[in-house]
Amino acid sequence: MLTRVLLTLVKAGVIRPLGPRGLSGTVRGYLQWNITLAWGYQTGAGRHPDRAAIVDDDGVLTYRQVHERTDRLAHAFRAKERIGLLCRNHRGFIETLTACTKVGADAVLLNTGLSKTQLAQVAQDQEIDRFVADREFADALPDLPVVFSDELESLILNGPTTSLPRRPPRGRLIILTSGTTGTPKGARRPEPASLAPAAALLSRIPLRHGDVISITSPLFHAWGLAAFQLGLVLGATLVLRRKFDPTQTLKDAEKCTAMFVVPVMLQRMLETPHRPKLRIIASSGSSLPPRVATRTLEEFGPVLYNLYGSTEVSWASIATPEEMLADPGTAGQPPLGTRLAIVDDQGKPVAPGETGRIFVGNEMLFDGYTNGTSKESLNGLMSTGDLGYLKDGLLFVAGRDDEMIISGGENVYPREVEDLLSTLDGVTEVAVIGVPDDEFGQRLVAFVVGEETLTAEHIREHVKANLARFSVPRDVFFLDELPRNAAGKVLKRQLREQG
Template sequence: MDLPFIVTTLTRRGLLTPGRPIRVASQLSALRRWGWSLAGELRQAAARDPDRPAIIDEDGVELTYQRLLDRAERTARSLRAGLGIQAGDRIGVLCRNHHGLIETIVAATLLGADAVLVNTGLSPGQLATVAEEQRLRVLVHDDEFAERVLTLPPELPRLDERAREELVVGALPGELHPPERDGRIIVLTSGTTGAPKGARRPTPNGFGPLVSIIDRIPLHTRDRVMIAAPIFHTWGFAALQVCFALRATIVLHRRFDPAATVAALADHRCDALFAVPVMLQRLLELPSPDPRPPLKVVAVSGSALPGGLAPRFMDVYGDVMYNLYGSTEVSWASIAGPTDLRAAPTTAGRAPHGTRLEILDATGEPVPAGRVGRIFVGNEMLFEGYTSGASRETRDGLLDTGDLGRLNADGLLFVDGRADDMIVSGGENVFPSEVEDLLAQLPQVREAAVIGVPDPEFGQRLAAFLALHPGETLDPEAVREYVRHYLARFSVPRDVVFVKYLPRNATGKVLTRELRRYFG
């Protein structure tokens, strides 16, 4: 990424404003010694703004950047002295969004250990598999997961919230030096269709990744930001990285509650909200806030935008919505701003500066505008492979996202769904997401999901699962007729199943494997 663009963007976002010389020098020294790991990001923030609030928890805990760094360092020293944790070891973190989660992740990177961010929605069996496959040396967990961790091998140390606090209070004196290797953040893939895989996230090597995001999403130094997206997920963790870099004040709640979120946004005068799309749907089910929170940015990612969600949300909260399309493996691919989303509500936007995005056919050749192909992405933060040793297909430095999509004549990206979600029904290619978007626009429908199921005559057929608003009813044949009116006959769902709610993981993605159980 070219230097003038970096300087211009950092200036626009307030990162190059003058400061006390001694603090600026300490800030630069921290980055030079510790690099761009989460530990380095926190150190530079504490050096420049030590007394600025870093984290505000819902239980009233407020930590400045200096205090947060001190607690993370104490945790690291205790992990090293008490459990022998060193560079290259792996620490499992099974926590919701609160200061203890962040302290533990930073402590791991201070030691050069890998932090394995464990999805809070995993079953006891899945958790045991993750602990074995990731070769965890210790698991740090919230108290609410005490019963779930009982299935783990007894020799694996487990630290609950009291034990985690004892690490801070009982830390022995000692100095921490930059580790011999950077600690990696290992994010578990969503596992919506199978077992989750560990993906190794790279450490940024400069301002480039930050600039790619804040050039398109107008976040500024010292903003107040609520991170509602789970930090164990790539999107929530990316929000944490950006906030540290911007020396922002981070507002956290352990669980997402729509009413509590709106209240916190107003009480803390938040400038920005990081969320997943289903959270915005839940916010819209509340009465319109009056006055509305002073948000300048609502950044969403993690799953596809349902049809019509973007304009409906912006009608209530203002034109402040930004949709980032990416994945655990490619980080980001494209970003859509309010203007894009007003013009095309389901678009994933355009590739930001420093990112290559191409739509390729089965032979690896680019396809014309409007034609569906495989989405390949190249940027500075492509993942380093799965912890199993597997990776993804690459072509000319671009990584396969696993998704199918198309670019329109204006260069906007539209994602049609996972390549393995596309079904062939009677010889026709059908994308369930197109039908989902249409069904989501029915006023009676709260949420919709469409999947492919086996069919003895056509090979596969579509099945639609609909959760309705309270008190609403729909007739299955009326649903089919509605789809038949707008789409081709092979897009009409043969099966229409009404459910109370769609099964989702903690990041809001629909668990399609749970839906397939309806059909044996």
């Protein structure tokens, strides 16, 4: 295992010969900060000080500048202080998070789509001491101290240059769950103990040292955070924009080698005519509709990689372009060092092709929710909360285990109907949910975004021709758009209120 990790890191250029300055920066950074974001930027300042680290709406910062600026900013925070970070994608997010690691402050990454009521509840639940936030969210913030992101520059310029404590206490990194079906929970994320987690992702997604990476996924989301952390390991240049615009993103991509997206953003980009050359498009954060996968592979070439995972388990599997060309619905295979099991309700392995509960084991399983609960575990593996099956060694996700319905005594999976309808001409987006039914116990309802020529009967006939009769949605609603959170996930609780 260690040999494979080292070979993967060497192939990606993470491990390579270093000059005296680069070696010194790497060693001093490790002795000072351990393997943290702070170590990453000090290492970068030694290995490639003048390389662009961040390109955003405010300009360019080099690795040396980010390291020096976060040294100054770190003095504004205290060990074990809990910071609520409510920012869009820009340098302020990255510099605040890095500065927190330099003093051992906790950081709670907040979804920019939370309401005022939700923010107040999260602030209380997570015991936030103060906020670092973009000024646009000022009216939504609870009555706690706040530093607005446009004030960070003054803190940095006027910050002291005195030494920071060596090996500060490890601050907690807390990410909120998506909250698509209820109130968001705080998930405690572990700090990587080595570079093995990076090697796991690099074993299936062939990023390289020095890549220029556009991160369109929100940094507060587990996928955007992973892109940031992996990019730092690679000494990459990170291209960030406060707000997603498909035209601007594709223009940025002309100077990028890779892009991290969530599926809805990828779909928006497919609606524009520009097709820059990229070596890698990495997608995650929600299910990737097969039709979107197919179009991306056709129009951008064999560059699409799709990661299936969650806030709690980090990653479970990654699909390569070749695997999705063979079957665009697959979630691929587990990366290096990852174990995968499909089990029944008694925890026993199911036969290949049979649907069961998905359990995963890797080095980055979360440390539990901040309310003291956790995900179900089985023999060192953790539940993803999803159902799926294996076919020819590839994983296929059937949907959430709490979304499966029993209609007329039959197990019915909304995800299966969603994937089918996403391939229907004229359908742009679709979501399917289960609702109570007096006759059959439960039934499906479909919510469709698409061309005006579509009819409910057209939708039902397509499902009837391809799936079992219990999978046919009795009700079909046509919407201008699906309700989504800031990370692009469909808010099914809102749809359920309509259905």
